[in-house]
Structures are given as C-alpha cells and as structure tokens.
Amino acid sequence: MTSPAHTSAPYDALLLLSFGGPEGPEDVLPFLENVTRGRNIPRERLEEVGEHYYLFGGVSPINQQCRDLKAAIEADFAAHAVELPVYWGNRNWTPYLADTVRQMRADGIRRAAAFVTSAYSGYSTNDQYLEDIERAREEVPDAPVIDKLPVYCDRxxxxxxxxxxxxxxxxxxxxxxxxxxxxxxxxxxxxxxxxxxxxxxxxxxxxxxxxxxxxxxxxxxxxxxxxxxxxxxxxxxxxxxxxxxxxxxxxxxxxxxxxxxxxxxxxxxxxxxxxxxxxxxxxxxxxAATPGNDPRFAALPRHLLADAT
The missing domain is CATH 3.40.50.1400 (Rossmann fold)
Known part of the structure; x- marks a missing residue:
C-alpha cells in the first residue's frame, strides 16, 4: 500500500452511499413511496410489498448493515493509518444523501470519494447513483466534489x-x-x-x-x-x-x-x-451469506482509493 498521505489524496473524506430502508412500521409506506416516486405504482402494490417488511417488524436490515460496514471501514482505515472521515448517506431514507452532503460541506470537506453498496455496472446499480450524487450536490450550495469509486465486482x-x-x-x-x-x-x-x-x-x-x-x-x-x-x-x-x-x-x-x-x-x-x-x-x-462487513470487503474502499491516486 501507498503512504497514508498518498492514499487519501486527492480526497478528504469517504462517502458510504446506499439504498436506505425503513426502520419501523411507520416508515414502510413512506419509504416505498420514495423508492417508486414517478413510476405510477398503484397503492395496492406498495401495500403488498410493505407486507414483506412487516414480517420483519417493519425494519429493513440494510441501515444497520450500513452502520456495521461504516464501522468496519473506519477500523480498516485506522489499522492502515488512512486518516479520512467516513460519512454515510442513502438514496431513499434517512440519512438522506443531500443531508449528508450538507454535513460534509459544514465540516469543510471539499472532495470525497463515494463507495456505493452496489458492485456492478448498469443503470440501477451504477448510473442511478451518479444521478443521485449530482442531484444531492445541486441541493447544497458550494457542495463538495464527489467522485464515485469504480465498480468492484471483479475484486x-x-x-x-x-x-x-x-x-x-x-x-x-x-x-x-x-x-x-x-x-x-x-x-x-x-x-x-x-x-x-x-x-x-x-x-x-x-x-x-x-x-x-x-x-x-x-x-x-x-x-x-x-x-x-x-x-x-x-x-x-x-x-x-x-x-x-x-x-x-x-x-x-x-x-x-x-x-x-x-x-x-x-x-x-x-x-x-x-x-x-x-x-x-x-x-x-x-x-450463502453476503460479504456484509467481512474485513476483506471493508478493506475494498481503501484499495479503491489507492488505485485512484
């Protein structure tokens, strides 16, 4: 690995960007409305999908998994002397990406690399996240530059x-x-x-x-x-x-x-x-289990950052 200074340049933060999910029964339908906005999905269909979440208490596992992954990335950074703060923002639920970008600006972040919880190319798995980043930046005056790290399905x-x-x-x-x-x-x-x-x-x-x-x-x-x-x-x-x-x-x-x-x-x-x-x-x-917060997966942002310098 390169030195910490070289590894972090030209970035001063890492953004963990994910899909988001409800964290209680009252969140389920508003979350699904966010996901399907503009697609004219019937209310009955949203309620049908909502039942999937209610089987699990109205809580999607994804937000806690992001918290765990964020902590694992921070631990990996600390173990390898990478001095970058890690932020977390979602496409469809709190913490919303625009709110995270607003916090990053307030903290003086000028340029961040985004690690997305989607490994592949394609519209919904890659391009849509690029659109999300640009939309969030448009909402925040003087927003930091945010570069999405490459897809990593071959890593x-x-x-x-x-x-x-x-x-x-x-x-x-x-x-x-x-x-x-x-x-x-x-x-x-x-x-x-x-x-x-x-x-x-x-x-x-x-x-x-x-x-x-x-x-x-x-x-x-x-x-x-x-x-x-x-x-x-x-x-x-x-x-x-x-x-x-x-x-x-x-x-x-x-x-x-x-x-x-x-x-x-x-x-x-x-x-x-x-x-x-x-x-x-x-x-x-x-x-089979997914990578989740496996240390090898949590090390991926560090490796991708090193390749980006």
Missing amino acids: PGFLEPFADAAQDALNRLPEDARLVFTAHSVPLDQPNRELYVAELETAARTVASKAAPGKPWDLVYQSRSGPPTQPWLEPQITDHLEKLSGEGVRAVAVVPIGFVSDHMEVKFDLDVEAAERAAELGVAFAR
Missing part, C-alpha cells in the same frame, strides 16, 4: 467472501447440490443491461471455480417488479427451482452474487419465498 475483497460463503452453503447440503447464483432482475431495455449481465456471469464463474471447481452452476434472477407485460431478465429463482426439481435436483445452494449485504430482497425473496418454494418441491435449500 478479491468482494469475490473471496462469496467463495467462502458458497462453500459453507454447499457443506450444509448433500454432495450433489446444485450451485445457483442470484441477482436483482432488471428490465431488458434498461441501459447497460448487457454489461450488468456480463459482469454477473464473470463473478459467478469466478466464485464457482473457487468454491466448487467443476460443479455445474446457474445464474438466475429475483425481486422482479413492474408490469407483467414488460420483459425482465429471467429465469426467476422460483421458476428455476421448479425446473431443477423436474430434472431431479434435490438440493440447491443459493448464492446472492448480485448483493453486498443481507437486505430485504435477500431476507424475504430468498430466505422466505425461495426457501418455501424449495420446501414445497422437496428440494433442500441453503443460502
């Missing part, structure tokens, strides 16, 4: 925790278990969708080669939303479980390769919906 700090977790999930199942990677589905007409899929395939291939060399694997999708008439990436995880069951597969290890932490779309769409469908089909099911 060891992201892939190695997944490889260990995939191996752990396989160890909980019979030897002939199928390895199934999942990621958030997106509309087929979404900008940069092809690059998103290519990066997912490469990441899944890398993890599979480390966790279970030679074992067959699949890449499928989850958490689809939007009108049924709009084509999205397929197959969906529950449909794929049915297909595998029909082919005689009796156990699956599911690796949420598209996610960096166990937030709601992992906890409900996999741990509840997919697990229940697998049980109905008589298929043993184990879900």
Whole structure:
C-alpha cells in the first residue's frame, strides 16, 4: 500500500452511499413511496410489498448493515493509518444523501470519494447513483466534489467472501447440490443491461471455480417488479427451482452474487419465498451469506482509493 498521505489524496473524506430502508412500521409506506416516486405504482402494490417488511417488524436490515460496514471501514482505515472521515448517506431514507452532503460541506470537506453498496455496472446499480450524487450536490450550495469509486465486482475483497460463503452453503447440503447464483432482475431495455449481465456471469464463474471447481452452476434472477407485460431478465429463482426439481435436483445452494449485504430482497425473496418454494418441491435449500462487513470487503474502499491516486 501507498503512504497514508498518498492514499487519501486527492480526497478528504469517504462517502458510504446506499439504498436506505425503513426502520419501523411507520416508515414502510413512506419509504416505498420514495423508492417508486414517478413510476405510477398503484397503492395496492406498495401495500403488498410493505407486507414483506412487516414480517420483519417493519425494519429493513440494510441501515444497520450500513452502520456495521461504516464501522468496519473506519477500523480498516485506522489499522492502515488512512486518516479520512467516513460519512454515510442513502438514496431513499434517512440519512438522506443531500443531508449528508450538507454535513460534509459544514465540516469543510471539499472532495470525497463515494463507495456505493452496489458492485456492478448498469443503470440501477451504477448510473442511478451518479444521478443521485449530482442531484444531492445541486441541493447544497458550494457542495463538495464527489467522485464515485469504480465498480468492484471483479475484486478479491468482494469475490473471496462469496467463495467462502458458497462453500459453507454447499457443506450444509448433500454432495450433489446444485450451485445457483442470484441477482436483482432488471428490465431488458434498461441501459447497460448487457454489461450488468456480463459482469454477473464473470463473478459467478469466478466464485464457482473457487468454491466448487467443476460443479455445474446457474445464474438466475429475483425481486422482479413492474408490469407483467414488460420483459425482465429471467429465469426467476422460483421458476428455476421448479425446473431443477423436474430434472431431479434435490438440493440447491443459493448464492446472492448480485448483493453486498443481507437486505430485504435477500431476507424475504430468498430466505422466505425461495426457501418455501424449495420446501414445497422437496428440494433442500441453503443460502450463502453476503460479504456484509467481512474485513476483506471493508478493506475494498481503501484499495479503491489507492488505485485512484
């Protein structure tokens, strides 16, 4: 690693930028309204999705996971003499990004690097965060410059925790278990969708080669939303479980390769919906952990900052 002064230049802060989530039942519908603003989603659909959160007390895990990751990044910085403050802002819930940018300006921050809790290219996974940054800066006069750090789906700090977790999930199942990677589905007409899929395939291939060399694997999708008439990436995880069951597969290890932490779309769409469908089909099911605040993942911002200098 480079020296602390070189590592931090030209930045004087790190911004942890995430999606956000409700932290109580009263937050759920306002949060979902924020997420879907401008998309004309019927109220009934919001209430239906809200039930997923109410199963967990109206609390999404994502905010606490961000607190834990922020603390882990700060610990990694301290251990490597990187003297940068770490801020945290969200797209859709408190702490809102614009409020964080306002605090950064008040603290005298002039230029920050943003580490986003999304590892891939694509519109919703990368470009939309760039738009969020610019929108927040427009709200704050004399806002600091904020540069988003590059996508990191090919980095060891992201892939190695997944490889260990995939191996752990396989160890909980019979030897002939199928390895199934999942990621958030997106509309087929979404900008940069092809690059998103290519990066997912490469990441899944890398993890599979480390966790279970030679074992067959699949890449499928989850958490689809939007009108049924709009084509999205397929197959969906529950449909794929049915297909595998029909082919005689009796156990699956599911690796949420598209996610960096166990937030709601992992906890409900996999741990509840997919697990229940697998049980109905008589298929043993184990879900691999996401990187979360694994020290290797928490070190990624430091490595990305070093590469940026």
